[in-house]
Amino acid sequence: MIENTKCECGHQNAVGTVLCESCGKPLSEELLRGTGPLEMRYDGVARRSMRANPTPIDRVWNFFSSVKVAVYLIIVTLLAASLGTIFQQENMFINRDPAFLLSYYKENYGWFGELYYRLGLSRTFESWWFRGLLFMIGTSLVVCSLDRVLPLYRALKNQQIRKHPTFILRQKVSYAATLPLDAHPSEPSGPADQEEAARRWVERMSAILKKQRYRVHTDGTALLAEKNRFSRWGPYINHIGLIIFLLAALARSVPGWHMDEYYGFLEGQTQKIPNTPYYLKNEKFTVDFYKPEELPEGMRNQGALVPKMYETQAVLYRCAADCDDPSKQPVLEEVARHNILVNHPLKYKGLLAYQYDWQETPQLISVRATLKNRQTGEAYGSFVLDMKQPQDSYVAGPYQLKLRGYYPEFAFENGAPVTKSNDPKAPAFIFTITGPDLPPEGEPYIYFPREIDREQFGQDAINGALGRKLELAVGSMDDVQVALYTSWLNIRVDKPLPYIWVGAAITVIGLAMGFYWQHRRIWLRIDGDRLLFGAHTNKNWYGLRREAAYALNRAGIAVDAKTLETGGKRS
Numbered sequence: 001m002i003e004n005t006k007c008e009c010g011h012q013n014a015v016g017t018v019l020c021e022s023c024g025k026p027l028s029e030e031l032l033r034g035t036g037p038l039e040m041r042y043d044g045v046a047r048r049s050m051r052a053n054p055t056p057i058d059r060v061w062n063f064f065s066s067v068k069v070a071v072y073l074i075i076v077t078l079l080a081a082s083l084g085t086i087f088q089q090e091n092m093f094i095n096r097d098p099a100f101l102l103s104y105y106k107e108n109y110g111w112f113g114e115l116y117y118r119l120g121l122s123r124t125f126e127s128w129w130f131r132g133l134l135f136m137i138g139t140s141l142v143v144c145s146l147d148r149v150l151p152l153y154r155a156l157k158n159q160q161i162r163k164h165p166t167f168i169l170r171q172k173v174s175y176a177a178t179l180p181l182d183a184h185p186s187e188p189s190g191p192a193d194q195e196e197a198a199r200r201w202v203e204r205m206s207a208i209l210k211k212q213r214y215r216v217h218t219d220g221t222a223l224l225a226e227k228n229r230f231s232r233w234g235p236y237i238n239h240i241g242l243i244i245f246l247l248a249a250l251a252r253s254v255p256g257w258h259m260d261e262y263y264g265f266l267e268g269q270t271q272k273i274p275n276t277p278y279y280l281k282n283e284k285f286t287v288d289f290y291k292p293e294e295l296p297e298g299m300r301n302q303g304a305l306v307p308k309m310y311e312t313q314a315v316l317y318r319c320a321a322d323c324d325d326p327s328k329q330p331v332l333e334e335v336a337r338h339n340i341l342v343n344h345p346l347k348y349k350g351l352l353a354y355q356y357d358w359q360e361t362p363q364l365i366s367v368r369a370t371l372k373n374r375q376t377g378e379a380y381g382s383f384v385l386d387m388k389q390p391q392d393s394y395v396a397g398p399y400q401l402k403l404r405g406y407y408p409e410f411a412f413e414n415g416a417p418v419t420k421s422n423d424p425k426a427p428a429f430i431f432t433i434t435g436p437d438l439p440p441e442g443e444p445y446i447y448f449p450r451e452i453d454r455e456q457f458g459q460d461a462i463n464g465a466l467g468r469k470l471e472l473a474v475g476s477m478d479d480v481q482v483a484l485y486t487s488w489l490n491i492r493v494d495k496p497l498p499y500i501w502v503g504a505a506i507t508v509i510g511l512a513m514g515f516y517w518q519h520r521r522i523w524l525r526i527d528g529d530r531l532l533f534g535a536h537t538n539k540n541w542y543g544l545r546r547e548a549a550y551a552l553n554r555a556g557i558a559v560d561a562k563t564l565e566t567g568g569k570r571s
Contacts, residue, residue, distance in 0.1 A: 007025055008025065009022050009025070011023070011160075014046045017045055018045075021043070022158050022159075024163045024168075032166060043155035047065075048065075049147050061143060067144065077130075077137060080130055084130075086116065090122045091126070094357075101122070138243055138250075141243050142243060149233075156232070161222050162219050162220075162222035163523045165527075169532060171523075171535060172536065173565055175531075175559060177531050179197075209522065214227045214522070221525060224522070225521065226520070228519050229519050231518060232519045233513065240506055240510070241507030241508075245503030247499070256276070257493070260492050261274070261491050262489070264359070265486065265487050265489060266282060267483035267486070268483045273491055276493065277318055278351060279319065280316055283314065284312075284313045285358060285484075285485040290307075312340040312487040312489065314340050314346050316334070316336040316348055318332065318333055319332060320333045329389070340355045352493075354492065355487070358487050359485065360484065361486040363425075363482065365386075365481040367481070369382060369383060369473065370382040370472070370475055371397070374468060385449065399434065399436075399438075399470075400433070402433075403431060405429070406428070412457075426450065428448050428457070431445045438466075446462050518539050518543070520536075521537070522548065535564075541565065545564050
């Protein structure tokens with residue numbers, strides 16, 4: 001059975017509509033016989049969430065369209081966020097090894113800290129369930145807005161100037177009376193003269209309302225005056241801002257969109273910034289300490305070295321070619337250069353590098369080695385050995401040295417050479433040397449750049465006859481490059497941040513529209529000499545009542561503002 005929702009005014013309303021979208025007449029007999037003020041939320045237009053026989057999809061829609069559900073979701077999310085602020089979150093640590101973190105929480109916060117870590121609360125804001133709550137709030141905002149804004153738009157778009165008498169009289173601010181004789185230009189002699197007098201009275205009221213900044217529409221002896229309709233969209237603009245804000249917050253989980261990590265950059269080395277196309281080189285690190293006379297007496301007596309300033313001379317590169325080919329050296333192009341100080345980061349296209357800390361870590365960076373003849377002292381040539389990325393082969397005069405193995409921290413295990421780590425703490429190079437007076441296939445040669453390692457592992461004994469003939473040696477300390485410091489930088493990328501600010505700005509605009517302006521409407525119709533006057537607003541009824549009384553008084557009808565708000569009862 002198809003429900004007939006066509007009003008007597010001829011407008012076809014959607015199923016579930018309470019008040020006709022056009023004339024405002026109550027569509028149910030029960031509501032038509034009532035006496036109290038009409039429910040004017042969305043002007044009685046049907047909402048999808050109010051369907052009588054909902055489908056499973058409608059039930060999901062109804063769940064998220066509920067304001068009560070939205071409030072509960074916000075409360076749960078706030079409680080969850082507060083749990084994440086009890087102790088320090090994991091993303092604030094440089095060392096994120098699980099064993100270290102568990103030990104830290106247990107030692108500093110006791111059994112509760114250990115429980116806090118094991119429950120995953122130390123990763124609250126990165127957890128799937130917290131992001132799920134944000135997603136549900138966003139879904140609720142979208143559904144709530146669509147469930148209400150579309151009916152509201154339809155109601156305001158379909159407004160008819162001449163409203164049904166019941167609609168006018170059952171407004172919270174309303175008035176009904178016989179048009180006073182002094183409102184007529186002369187005593188009417190017939191229906192035509194009476195209608196003309198009513199038209200003139202409406203025109204007079206129209207002029208008064210226009211001075212109060214109302215937009216006035218007239219239809220013969222009926223009038224619709226409206227102002228600040230835009231304020232009705234304030235809550236939905238607010239919702240749009242919140243949705244953008246939440247989407248931006250969720251976008252931080254997209255790879256490459258957000259980074260807040262700590263990396264150590266050894267002095268003199270170029271290092272790739274993970275998950276970005278950028279490389280950063282710490283050209284030089286400088287630290288300046290306070291002099292004893294500049295320190296308070298208590299610290300002076302302790303003999304502590306207090307850093308006054310520390311600075312990283314940084315160069316930022318972007319990979320231009322061979323970025324993902326591990327067999328080739330990436331082609332880098334310089335894009336930024338900046339001396340990084342505390343609170344003075346390097347900035348480039350959304351990437352920021354903050355000075356966070358520093359550490360004394362003396363390491364060998366490179367040496368310029370010279371191949372010599374041990375008997376004659378003749379030098380054949382020299383080349384630079386990089387401790388991080390040595391080349392495959394080197395040429396020294398008539399000799400060629402092919403790299404067969406590189407061990408940053410050399411050691412023997414079970415009679416075989418191994419490396420304990422990737423840090424050049426005891427570097428060793430194994431070459432195959434070919435050239436004059438050597439076999440065509442060449443001979444092996446092991447080289448330790450550090451003197452202490454040569455003596456410890458017996459370089460000369462290992463190299464045998466070749467070692468007695470040829471020698472790789474460093475001429476002076478100028479041929480040795482040593483990094484004294486590691487600069488710890490906080491690398492930040494936050495691409496969603498501009499969207500967060502845009503969402504916040506839109507939210508503020510929506511709040512201002514809803515708080516500082518009110519949508520006010522006045523309906524008026526004259527039938528014969530009977531005047532019907534009604535007014536509605538979404539807030540500040542005192543202001544509307546005062547404006548209505550002022551307009552009526554100026555039009556020649558003496559009325560007290562307090563008597564207009566009668567709750568639909570006629571005197």
